[in-house]
């Protein structure tokens with residue numbers, strides 16, 4: 008018996024980063040947006056005493072850790088422990104989301120594993136409980152359960168769904184190699200110290216969602232959303248990976264109406280005015296030599312969900 012769950016990647020249309028907290032995290036105003044680029048996680052029953060085993064397929068499969076640190080494996084063990092049962096399951100990840108790319112691919116697999124194991128083991132865990140377990144796994148995991156568009160507060164795990172008035176068309180330029188999320192947050196702090204503003208909670212005001220951005224989402228207005236895109240981690244990602252400036256430029260020159268680094272990067276995200284323009288931007292980016300590949304896609308899409316057999 009097996010269950011397959013499809014789960015979306017995210018782009019942050021606004022990522023406001025507050026000061027460094029005492030616990031090593033940053034308070035965020037994080038507007039998550041789920042896109043049709045996604046992974047599929049299949050949970051299959053395995054013999055008692057087998058534990059959690061893991062395989063992965065897809066172009067970046069070689070970069071995915073297949074040991075107990077993988078968020079999908081941790082999710083299966085956490086759900087089993089919560090219910091006091093043994094975690095005997097094989098998880099297969101069919102991976103399309105760039106690895107360490109700033110699109111929450113690992114978090115997505117964690118969310119998908121929660122939903123897949125919940126169905127395989129017929130646990131019927133309430134969504135609120137799953138969201139709590141997801142928050143224990145990582146700051147971006149709860150959003151991958153919800154999907155759509157949501158404002159994340161705290162370290163990103165306190166979610167409020169946001170209204171969206173239409174479909175938006177995106178292009179993602181995938182870089183060679185990933186960036187470490189903690190390293191990018193650390194570089195953000197370092198740049199703030201260097202500029203003299205300071206980097207602690209006392210120095211940096213708590214960020215808030217931008218009303219113009221929320222209105223653009225509610226109106227389904229790509230031009231207004233393009234103008235409001237904002238990522239406080241972008242200077243840090245560019246500082247660690249200066250070549251991303253050329254990627255952003257190439258997408259803009261190819262007709263994208265908005266461009267930003269996705270989350271902590273190095274994937275770059277471009278907003279296009281329609282599906283046809285998105286395909287043209289993706290094609291131009293693939294030709295540009297400034298990225299490994301580029302995908303045209305759309306959103307918002309729902310969060311982790313069981314696929315019909």
Ligand code: C5P
Pocket residue numbers: 031032033034035144145146147161162163188189190192
């Ligand atoms: O929550 P998660 O394990 O995904 O976070 C990974 C790392 O990213 C944290 O250890 C921290 O360095 C950084 N982070 C942060 N502030 C957040 C979320 C993540 O500093 N709100």
